[in-house]
Amino acid sequence: MVPQYTIPEFEKKFCFNKYRQELFDLLIDELFSIDSQCKSYRILIFGSFLTRKKRPNDIDLLICIIPTSECVYKMMKSGLEKCHPEKIDIKYIRRQMVNKGADDLIKYFNDNPFNKKEQYIIMKKRKTNKNSKTEKS
Secondary structure (H helix, E strand, O other): OOOOOOHHHHHHHHOOOHHHHHHHHHHHHHHHHHHHHEEEEEEEEEOHHHOOOOOOOOEEEEEEEEEOOOOHHHHHHHOOOOOOOOOEEEEEEEOOOOOOOHHHHHHHHHHOHHHHHOOOOOOOEEOOOOOOOOEEO
16 A cells, blocks of 8 residues: 655655755645646655655656646647756646546556666555565565
8 A cells, every 4th residue: 555645744754854845845836836737636756755865866756637628738738837847856647537546656657668668666665464574566
């Protein structure tokens, strides 16, 4: 199961220094921009920001979006508007009716031929039993 956090819970858990807080603030700017372009969206955050690394390079996001009717054409023509592409690395898929869940987003990302070629794979950890620590699946 992929852990789910509210924005305040995520901030409390992962913004444990000034640099990480600055990255998180850029993420919030991006979310406001995304919110203005989409009816709904689901976000999967992955990468080094989820580790204890003091200075991750960026925040990696995979987003499933349903654009607003006003933004459909623009999004199809030029893609999702991004405010901070150098620090908030967004990969996204457009949907028409229903957003994908976390497991489906991970499968979509991992099945992308470019991600396979570059060996960008999202691995989720889960507890298997009392005796083993974690299992990657």
